[in-house]
Amino acid sequence: MKVLRDSWLMFKSQFNVSRRNPVWLFIGMFQPICYLLLFAPLLKNLVGMPGFPRGGAYNIFTPGLMVMMAIFGVGFAGFGIIGRLRSGFIERMRVTPVSRLAMILGTLGVDICLFLVQLVLLVGVGLLLGFRPDPGGLALLALLLILSGMAMACFSYALALLFKDESGLAASINLVVLPLLLLSGTMLPLSFAPETLRNIAKANPFAYAVDASRALVAGNPGDSSVVKAFVILGVLAIITTFWATRSMRQAAM
Amino acid sequence: MDTLSQLPATTVATNGAVPQPQKGKALIKTQGLTRTFKSRKGTVEAVRGVDLEVRQGEIFGFLGPNGAGKTTTMRILTTLMPASGGTATVCGFDLRRDLGKVRRQIGYVSQSGGAEPAETGRENLLLQGRIYGMNSKEARQRAAELIARLDMDAFADRLVKTYSGGQKRRLDVALGIMHRPELLFLDEPTTGLDPQSRARIWDEVRALHAQGMTIFLTTHYMDEADGLCNRLAIIDHGQIVSQGSPETLKQEIAGDIISLGLDTQSDAVARVTGQLRDRPFVREIQPTAEGLQLYVSQGETVLPEVLRTLDADHIAIRTVTLARPTLDDVFLRRTGRSLRESNGNA
Numbered sequence: 228m229k230v231l232r233d234s235w236l237m238f239k240s241q242f243n244v245s246r247r248n249p250v251w252l253f254i255g256m257f258q259p260i261c262y263l264l265l266f267a268p269l270l271k272n273l274v275g276m277p278g279f280p281r282g283g284a285y286n287i288f289t290p291g292l293m294v295m296m297a298i299f300g301v302g303f304a305g306f307g308i309i310g311r312l313r314s315g316f317i318e319r320m321r322v323t324p325v326s327r328l329a330m331i332l333g334t335l336g337v338d339i340c341l342f343l344v345q346l347v348l349l350v351g352v353g354l355l356l357g358f359r360p361d362p363g364g365l366a367l368l369a370l371l372l373i374l375s376g377m378a379m380a381c382f383s384y385a386l387a388l389l390f391k392d393e394s395g396l397a398a399s400i401n402l403v404v405l406p407l408l409l410l411s412g413t414m415l416p417l418s419f420a421p422e423t424l425r426n427i428a429k430a431n432p433f434a435y436a437v438d439a440s441r442a443l444v445a446g447n448p449g450d451s452s453v454v455k456a457f458v459i460l461g462v463l464a465i466i467t468t469f470w471a472t473r474s475m476r477q478a479a480m
Numbered sequence: 481m482d483t484l485s486q487l488p489a490t491t492v493a494t495n496g497a498v499p500q501p502q503k504g505k506a507l508i509k510t511q512g513l514t515r516t517f518k519s520r521k522g523t524v525e526a527v528r529g530v531d532l533e534v535r536q537g538e539i540f541g542f543l544g545p546n547g548a549g550k551t552t553t554m555r556i557l558t559t560l561m562p563a564s565g566g567t568a569t570v571c572g573f574d575l576r577r578d579l580g581k582v583r584r585q586i587g588y589v590s591q592s593g594g595a596e597p598a599e600t601g602r603e604n605l606l607l608q609g610r611i612y613g614m615n616s617k618e619a620r621q622r623a624a625e626l627i628a629r630l631d632m633d634a635f636a637d638r639l640v641k642t643y644s645g646g647q648k649r650r651l652d653v654a655l656g657i658m659h660r661p662e663l664l665f666l667d668e669p670t671t672g673l674d675p676q677s678r679a680r681i682w683d684e685v686r687a688l689h690a691q692g693m694t695i696f697l698t699t700h701y702m703d704e705a706d707g708l709c710n711r712l713a714i715i716d717h718g719q720i721v722s723q724g725s726p727e728t729l730k731q732e733i734a735g736d737i738i739s740l741g742l743d744t745q746s747d748a749v750a751r752v753t754g755q756l757r758d759r760p761f762v763r764e765i766q767p768t769a770e771g772l773q774l775y776v777s778q779g780e781t782v783l784p785e786v787l788r789t790l791d792a793d794h795i796a797i798r799t800v801t802l803a804r805p806t807l808d809d810v811f812l813r814r815t816g817r818s819l820r821e822s823n824g825n826a
Contacts, residue, residue: 233611240607244598247639311596319594319655322558324583325611 233326237333241307245337255300256345259292263352266414278418282445285358289349290368290440291413294433296345297375298411302404304338304380305387305396312391317475327476331468335380342376343369361446367453368443374460375436381467388474412437432459504536505572507663507694508557512566515552526552528718529566534663534696534711539689541709542698543807549718550698551591551667557696558588558665571662584612587661591668593652597641601632601651604640605658612659626654630684646677653684657693664688666697670704682708702807714811721814730805735763736779737809738786741799742771748795755789770799 245251270284280287311317320330346369350358360368382403387396408414410424411433417425428434439456442448515527527549534540544550555561557570559579568575571585595604602623609619627636630650635643640651649669656664669685670678685708689695699705705712706726713723722729742748752772756762761782764775776782779802790797 236607236610240596240599240603243603244596247598314597315590315592315594316596317594318560318590318592319588320611321560322583322586322588323608323611324580 230326230329230332233329234332234336237325237329238336239333241334241337242340244307245341252341252344255296255303255341256348258299259296259345259349260352262292262295263289263349263356267356270415273415278416280416280418280441282441283357283359285353285356286360286444287416287441289353289358289360290444291411291437292349292353293346293368293372294375294411294436294440295408295413296342296349297372297379297436298404298407298433300345301338301342301376301379302383302400303397304334305383305385305400306393307334307338308384308387309391309393309396312387321475328468328472330475331381331384331471334384335377335468338380339373339376343373346372360444364443364446364448367448368440371436371439371443371453371456371460374457374464375433377464378432378460378467381464381471384471385467385474388471388477407431407433410434432463435459504538506533506569507536507571508532508534508540508568508696510557510566510568513553513556513563513568514565515549515556515561516564526718527556527563530715530718530720532713532720532723534694536662536694537689537692538711539685539695539697539709541705541712542696542715543700543702543705543712543811544698544715545700548715550700550715552718553715554665554667554696554698558586559583585662587656587659587664589652589656589664589666589669591671593648593655595640595648595651595655598639600639601636601643601654602627604651605636605654608655608658614659622658626658630654645673646680649673649677649681650684653681657688661693663694663696666695668698668700670699670701678704702811706807712807714807714814716811716815722810726807729807729810732810732813735775735777735805737803737805738774738776738779738783739768739799739801739803740771740774740790740797743796743798744769744771751793751795752790755793755795756786761785 267284267288270288273279274284274287308317317330321327350360350365383396383400386399390396390399410417410428410431412418412420412428417428417434420428435452435456438452439450442450442452447453510530510532513527513530513532514525517524517526530549530553532553542550542553552561556563556575557568559575559582563575570582573581573585575582595601596607599607605623605626606616606619609622610616614622627633630653632647632650632654635647640648643651653666653669656666666685670681673681682704685695685697697704697709709726711723711725712729713720714729715721722732740752742752749767749772753765756774757765761776761778762774763777766773766775774786776786783800783802787797787800
């Protein structure tokens with residue numbers, strides 16, 4: 228099928244680019260590892276307090292960090308698109324019959340692979356510190372995180388194609404990412420939050436991802452939060468992929 | 481010709497018995513092409529009713545100052561941007577309905593080129609070939625062929641970001657012709673290149689033309705339009721001001737130009753004008769900063785007569801030059817501005 232073939236070609240090209248500039252892999256890693264080493268220990272004293280979810284500090288905090296990586300790390304994926312707009316690569320591709328969906332999917336594939344490598348490293352560090360996830364739950368969580376990463380990456384691509392320059396993209400992503408993160412319950416569980424904040428958080432798709440991630444790590448795949456998160460993030464991933472593809476179709480420098 | 485043009489177009493196109501005109505079929509045909517951009521200050525008409533015809537086997541030059549609408553027209557023709565109005569067919573396909581078919585037939589080399597800097601030249605070529613449906617063996621063969629032909633062996637396997645301007649341009653051209661397009665678009669192919677690299681690109685364009693490729697290029701260099709193109713269109717403020725072969729266009733400038741350097745403080749300019757205005761060989765007289773320019777037919781023959789006439793009237797002539805018209809004179813005459821000045825101001 229043409230879309231698959233084209234996606235594979237675009238994937239290989241983007242992979243060459245990322246492989247030759249691996250610094251992004253580590254920039255994306257830096258923040259979550261810092262949180263794991265420098266912030267998670269603070270939570271230890273909160274375990275057992277009223278409102279704190281059951282489970283160890285690392286079992287509560289690590290899944291949240293994984294969602295945070297989907298928001299923060301992948302959120303800046305659009306910078307790759309800006310680079311390719313600048314070099315004229317995207318314009319060159321748009322004169323060819325290459326599938327526009329494939330242009331998005333190829334790049335997305337590489338960004339998701341990078342994200343998965345980062346997740347593996349994060350889980351490795353977490354295990355050393357005392358993170359004890361349910362294995363089956365962790366596998367399902369990986370799927371949920373891929374959907375979250377897709378949604379965030381495509382959102383970032385679409386903004387990149389809209390603004391076409393680094394400063395516009397950085398400003399708009401930062402504007403979105405910080406509230407998404409704070410209202411997701413990654414840092415502290417939303418069960419600590421006042422009711423107004425909790426209500427606002429209901430509009431944040433990543434809050435559902437964080438809830439589900441904790442349930443999955445604890446070995447409760449049947450929890451209602453899990454189904455909700457898969458549906459919400461799945462739909463979001465599809466919508467943002469189409470949005471990014473549509474922007475790619477119309478992209479003009 | 482008249483009888484042929486009166487035939488219904490469909491008869492010509494579908495009936496194999498009708499002989500094809502010698503000039504080749506039209507690969508680009510536009511009628512009343514327009515493009516407007518909306519900005520905060522209002523609408524800008526970048527292209528205002530362009531009618532073009534480019535036939536198979538031509539090197540067609542699109543000449544105009546920066547901002548004249550060259551690149552916008554080219555972006556419409558290469559499917560990057562929809563037109564606001566008018567019709568256009570490229571390689572026989574309608575630009576509104578058959579974008580995919582047009583894309584398969586054309587190659588495009590933009591000003592920025594568009595090679596991926598973090599890949600090698602060869603990797604870029606392979607991707608380009610595969611996108612047009614080649615399998616990896618075909619793509620490898622074709623890439624090797626182009627690398628040899630464009631003398632890129634020394635750097636084809638280095639990352640593109642290490643290339644010099646001339647090397648990069650060669651790769652850009654190779655990318656544009658990787659899939660052997662019927663029609664190649666080149667957007668300002670030699671802008672910013674050193675003279676050697678320019679000559680090299682010109683040679684390559686001529687070689688492609690010799691192999692039967694039709695080439696549409698934009699330029700703001702007159703020597704490029706003059707020396708390289710069979711036919712050209714001059715565009716200014718979004719409209720075609722003149723179209724034809726470089727020779728035909730230059731012939732519009734009534735023959736040759738005699739420039740006379742005169743004492744502009746005295747009445748010499750007025751007296752020369754009075755003396756020569758009604759001579760049959762003088763088509764036009766234009767004052768310049770140094771004196772006068774006479775547009776005459778057959779400059780070599782009439783120059784002695786001009787000098788004799790002025791000498792008899794004791795008019796002091798400081799300098800005399802006889803020149804063939806250049807495309808810049810064509811541009812000046814059509815737009816009232818020099819192309820060089822227009823580019824300088826842009």
